[in-house]
Amino acid sequence: MEENFASELNQLYQEYLIGQAHRQQVIQRVDSTLAKVDWMLAPRRQFTNWARSQAGQSWKRQQFKRQDSRCARCKKKFRNLSEAEIHHVRSLHESGRQANNPKNYRLLCTPCNRQLGTTFDKNL
Numbered sequence: 001m002e003e004n005f006a007s008e009l010n011q012l013y014q015e016y017l018i019g020q021a022h023r024q025q026v027i028q029r030v031d032s033t034l035a036k037v038d039w040m041l042a043p044r045r046q047f048t049n050w051a052r053s054q055a056g057q058s059w060k061r062q063q064f065k066r067q068d069s070r071c072a073r074c075k076k077k078f079r080n081l082s083e084a085e086i087h088h089v090r091s092l093h094e095s096g097r098q099a100n101n102p103k104n105y106r107l108l109c110t111p112c113n114r115q116l117g118t119t120f121d122k123n124l
């Protein structure tokens, strides 16, 4: 997805360089491409804001207890709350803003979160 936007912008740049596209056309098309990028990033920003909020922090503390301060995947004990990362079971990449629901979150250790990435794990 990101590569498509990058190549779209690069295409515009190339057209502008060879004089095939006028400045005003390029500006309009860049603006519409960036609007799509913003739309794509919105659920991620929404999640980040929630995670930093009082509600997000409070959810994390409660979830930490529910998971017996263990990673939901490898079951390794966390040393502290800040080691626990909030993972989307159904990814933002696939599900967009619908993925932003605490029922869809688990606390994982950093290696598990990195390994899984956007892959769905039915055991979580």
Ligand SMILES: [Zn+2]
Pocket (backbone or CB within 6 Å): 071, 072, 073, 074, 075, 076, 108, 109, 110, 111, 112, 113
């Ligand atoms: Zn783990």
